[in-house]
Amino acid sequence: MPGRARISRAAASGAILELPVGRSTAVPSVPSATASQSPPRLRVAVVGAGPSGVYAAQGLVRDEAGPVAAVDVLDRLPCPYGLVRYGVAPDHEKIKSLQNNLRSVLEHPRIRFLGNVTVGADGVRPPALLRAYHAVVYCVGAATDRRLGIPGEDLRGSHSATDFVSWYSAHPDAATDGFTLGARSAVVIGVGNVAVDVARVLARRSDELRPTDMPQGALESLARSGIGEISMVGRRGPSQAKFTTKELRELGTLPDAGVRLREDELSLDPGYRDPEGLPSAVRRNLTVLRGWAREAGERTGPPPSRSLELRFYLRPVEVLDDGAGAVRGVRFERTEPDGRGGVTGTGVYEDIEAQLALRSVGYHGVPLTGLPFDERSGTVPHEAGRVLRDGAASPGEYVAGWIKRGPTGVIGTNRPCAKETVTSLLADADALSEARGPLAADPLEVLREAGQEPVGWQGWLGIETAEAELGRHLARSTVKIPDWEGLLAAARAGA
Structure with missing residues (x-):
């Protein structure tokens, strides 16, 4: 992320913020809270404007007569919605429409969105936030x-699926030149929903992606892509794959792309042979796979231009070097069920040719300066959402979402997770109100002291307007702006 902007003298009175060279010149500040309103009994910050953060904010203001009168939702990006904007695949319009629900929460009169605010080592620290708020809920994912x-994991052409998703989702921190897609074949390592998304985007034709909000650079790169063979590989069997049935079925509906399976790999799985007793979601997945395996033997006509093969019981052991520092394939060891729900290696190896390797084997939390952190689980220690320091609850500090429970569940899982945390905070409301000394007149003072230049809701609306205009210019629908400079320029125009 580019360096933070400096605060001009005029900004001290809430007027103009001065950006460094390369980011344009003036961004109007976010308006302070209305002076005529009585001071809130409880002022809360929610760090993170993704689903868990928005659900937490919603719970805090649900009761008009409740103890929380004002919530600021802070985010490092000038855009809200978190992984709904930057993690959901662009061709999943129905899921992306969840933004409309999150939007209605952020437009609540007692909730204020403050984007472009970094919390942690490079921005405002947690102790400083507690000078501005009675409580802080961290929802940082x-x-x-x-x-x-x-070996070979860092070769040219080897990437995380996270980076690939960020690139085609226009995340401003994404590398803009790392995915030229000159490959003939690709390997996606992992069999969860992110792996399915990545494989599906690679297998789609550019005319299918053109109606989406995918950034123009990514769309053009995918249009030039020569990838014809895509392998999605799991180290265990199909009954242990993490994809959902809806996501899986989509792979079989792609125009001009065919799904392939290997019956010998499917039949290795005891659950595939006898699904009785498996969870219903797993049985539905196996039904889809059986149907594809049966159809493969009945298929006639010309082969599709792109092939998507699902492989199982293969464990990656090395990304292979082409001799010039780039990927030429991935070596896997054949595994087999160990009878205890896991797998064991067989000593038999197979190389899958590929010039692009994408790993999709899960996420992990990172420490936030000023908060305790459990490296093993990648989470902040907590009890019912209350942050624990040395085993005791830290007054005024809470967590929700992945940083609380780890990277598990779907978007909807964040709602009960946030509800538990909000319940704890509201139970602590009287103690928080009594224990905290005088707060800053407005949190913006504390944020600006830490070198932050918040982008408010009007700034975000300016970004939306600019993206719609970009789409019209390109004869497409809305097209995302993929860089910091463009986002902040649009926010300035909107504000």
């Missing part, structure tokens, strides 16, 4: 991906 820990 799991910001990094898990690594495979195998």
Whole structure:
């Protein structure tokens, strides 16, 4: 992320913020809270404007007569919605429409969105936030991906699926030149929903992606892509795969892309052979796979231009070097069920040719300066959402979402998770109100002292307007702006 902007002298009175070279010149500040309103009994900050943060904010203001009168939702990006904007695949319009529900929460009169605010080592620290708020709820997600820990993982052409998703989702921190997609074949390591998304985007034709909000650079790169063979590989069997049935079925509906399976790999799985007793969601997945395996033997006509093969019981052991520092394939060891729900290696190896390797083996939280952190689980220690320091609840500090429970569940899982945390905070409301000394007149003072330049709701609306205009210019629907400079320029125009 580019360096933070400086605060001009005029900004001290809430007027103009001065940006460094390369980010344009003036961004109007966010208006302070209305002076005529009586001071809130409880002022709360929610750090993170993704689903868990928005659900937490919603719970805090649900009761008009409740103890919380004002909530600021802070986010490092100038855009709200978190992974709904930057993690949901662009061709999943129905899921992306969840933004409309999150939007209605952020437009609540007692909730204020403050984007472009970094919390942690490079921005405002947790102790400073507690000078501005009675309580802070951290909903910062799991910001990094898990690594495979195998030789060749850092070769050119080897990436995390997280980076690939950020690129085609227009995240402003994404590399803009890392996915030229000159490959003939690709390997996606993992069999969860993110792996399915990545494989599906690679297998789609550009005319299918053109109606989406995918950034123009990514769309053009995918249009030039010569990838014809895509392998999605799991180290265990199909009954242990983490994809959902809806996501899986989509792979079989792609125009001009065919799904392939290997019956010998499917039949290795005891659950595939006898699904009785398995959870219903797993049985539905196996039904889809059986149907594809049966159809493969009946298929006639010309082969599709792209092939998507699902492989199982293969464990990655090395990303292979082409001799010039780039990927030429991935070596896997054949595994087999160990009878205890896991797998064991067989000593038999197979190389899958690929010039693009994408790992999708999970996420992991990262420490936030000023908060305790459990490296093993990648979460902040807590009890019912209350942050624990040395085993005791830290007054005024709470967590929700992935940083609380780890990277598990779907978007809807964040709602009960946030509800538990909000319940704890509201139970503590009287103690928080009594224990905290005088707060800053407005939190913006504390944020600006830490070098932050908040982008408010009007700034976000300016970004929406600019993205709609960009889409019209390109004869497309709305097209996302993929860079910091463009986002902040649009926010300035909107504000």
